[in-house]
Amino acid sequence: MMTGAMLTTLFQSICFLALFLLIGFVLRAKVKVFQETFIPASVIGGFILLLLGPIGLGILAIPEEWIQIWSLIPGILIVPVVTATPLGLDLGGKGAVNKFKPAVPLFFIMFTTYYLQNAIGFGTNELFRGMGQNLYDTFGWELCIGYTGGHGTAGILGNMLSELNIPYWETAQGVAVTMATFGLVGGILIGMVLINWAARNGETAVLKEPGDIPQDVKVGYERDITKQGSLGRETTKSASMDTVTFHAAIIFIGCLIAYGILDLSKKYSIPGLQSISVWAYGILVMFIIWGIIRKLNLDFLIDPNVKGKITGPLTEFAVIGAVASLPLKTVFTYFVPIMVMVVLGFIGTVGILVFLCKRYIKVDWFEHMIATLGMSTGVFLTGLLLLKICDPDSESSALGNYSISFSIVSAITFAIMPLILNMVLTKGPGTAFLLTAGLTIFGIIATAVSSKLLLKD
Numbered sequence: 001m002m003t004g005a006m007l008t009t010l011f012q013s014i015c016f017l018a019l020f021l022l023i024g025f026v027l028r029a030k031v032k033v034f035q036e037t038f039i040p041a042s043v044i045g046g047f048i049l050l051l052l053g054p055i056g057l058g059i060l061a062i063p064e065e066w067i068q069i070w071s072l073i074p075g076i077l078i079v080p081v082v083t084a085t086p087l088g089l090d091l092g093g094k095g096a097v098n099k100f101k102p103a104v105p106l107f108f109i110m111f112t113t114y115y116l117q118n119a120i121g122f123g124t125n126e127l128f129r130g131m132g133q134n135l136y137d138t139f140g141w142e143l144c145i146g147y148t149g150g151h152g153t154a155g156i157l158g159n160m161l162s163e164l165n166i167p168y169w170e171t172a173q174g175v176a177v178t179m180a181t182f183g184l185v186g187g188i189l190i191g192m193v194l195i196n197w198a199a200r201n202g203e204t205a206v207l208k209e210p211g212d213i214p215q216d217v218k219v220g221y222e223r224d225i226t227k228q229g230s231l232g233r234e235t236t237k238s239a240s241m242d243t244v245t246f247h248a249a250i251i252f253i254g255c256l257i258a259y260g261i262l263d264l265s266k267k268y269s270i271p272g273l274q275s276i277s278v279w280a281y282g283i284l285v286m287f288i289i290w291g292i293i294r295k296l297n298l299d300f301l302i303d304p305n306v307k308g309k310i311t312g313p314l315t316e317f318a319v320i321g322a323v324a325s326l327p328l329k330t331v332f333t334y335f336v337p338i339m340v341m342v343v344l345g346f347i348g349t350v351g352i353l354v355f356l357c358k359r360y361i362k363v364d365w366f367e368h369m370i371a372t373l374g375m376s377t378g379v380f381l382t383g384l385l386l387l388k389i390c391d392p393d394s395e396s397s398a399l400g401n402y403s404i405s406f407s408i409v410s411a412i413t414f415a416i417m418p419l420i421l422n423m424v425l426t427k428g429p430g431t432a433f434l435l436t437a438g439l440t441i442f443g444i445i446a447t448a449v450s451s452k453l454l455l456k457d
Contacts, residue, residue, distance in 0.1 A: 009063075013065075017320050037188055042316045043323055054067065080310075083283060085407075085414070086411060089407050102397065106405040111439075117148060122424075122429045124341045126430050135334070142178075142179045146180035146181075150378055157172055159279065161173075163277060188377075232308075247310055255282055258285050262281055353369050373386065383406075
């Protein structure tokens with residue numbers, strides 16, 4: 001039974017996370033190495049809190065109850081974040097079909113890269129099991145979840161495993177956070193090297209020489225008020241309901257329905273459905289809600305930018321909570337296989353993207369590739385950052401295709417995740433490796449076919 005004291009403890013623990021979010025923000029603005037590697041404030045603050053707390057050096061006497069809350073909140077907060085994905089999704093009208101034709105092969109390239117990371121991860125699991133190391137079943141899945149999903153998606157893994165009462169869920173969540181950190185920093189550094197190489201060798205469509213990254217992007221804020229962006233359209237009037245509240249209400253209603261479906265599935269023991277994670281139902285429900293909104297011609301009430309300002313803060317707190325509660329000792333137990341995954345993950349990701357994009361994306365191949373590299377090792381915004389460096393004024397065709405392909409591949413890969421988990425738990429990582437390797441091959445073939453049909457040399 002929830003009590004006032006429990007709610008107070010929850011609130012206090014979140015307030016403490018907020019303090020370290022601001023500390024991370026200040027350090028990002030002041031410390032050059034954080035600026036050059038573009039590490040988010042939530043990750044910086046989370047690692048500082050981790051090192052100063054009981055898990056690390058023990059300098060801060062943080063209640064154990066707080067750390068337990070921090071480990072749980074990523075799996076909770078990620079539910080509305082993922083559920084909101086379809087809301088406001090715009091694939092363009094009929095007139096946009098020709099313009100966004102490259103988005104189809106680019107989608108399959110993203111799909112291929114994601115499942116190649118799956119295959120590398122599960123393959124690493126099988127490799128080290130064959131060498132006698134005792135690894136848990138889902139080890140290796142963290143590569144794609146950390147690289148392509150980012151720190152926030154680590155909460156999805158924790159949510160899925162904890163819902164099934166799998167005891168190693170905190171370890172898996174911690175390994176995913178570790179992979180996300182390696183992916184983010186390494187992806188940015190590799191991306192910068194590739195941009196410099198491409199600019200000097202005439203592979204970029206716009207950039208003729210390596211460009212400088214704007215200072216405001218590095219430090220994390222814009223001093224000039226006239227250059228500060230807008231948070232979004234005010235689609236409702238505050239005299240009735242605040243716009244952010246309106247968007248949040250729709251997202252939370254989607255979550256409520258998703259939880260209701262899951263509860264009914266468990267109550268009546270519906271085979272298959274009772275083991276699907278709540279956020280997977282959330283995506284399906286939100287597609288239906290968004291379809292109804294559009295059918296009623298009420299889509300003017302929805303602004304994707306406003307939606308982002310709701311899911312953004314939730315993701316920030318999910319990330320810092322996951323990082324601050326990372327089980328260091330357990331994660332270090334898997335240090336060698338983790339490092340093998342890191343190296344193979346970068347080699348596979350960069351190799352497949354350069355090969356497929358250069359061969360099958362007929363226009364602005366490098367810009368499409370560098371954006372996808374950022375997404376496949378960090379998050380969507382990482383891809384935008386790398387793209388902006390080599391295409392500062394969005395002169396290439398990459399931005400629109402990248403945005404559309406990302407939206408579709410996110411929804412599809414999220415939907416398939418429960419099936420992958422079920423495969424791992426029932427058939428083992430070896431079978432999961434074969435499945436994801438097969439999906440990788442399918443993605444390569446689909447890329448070639450879609451490029452041949454839709455794009456001309």
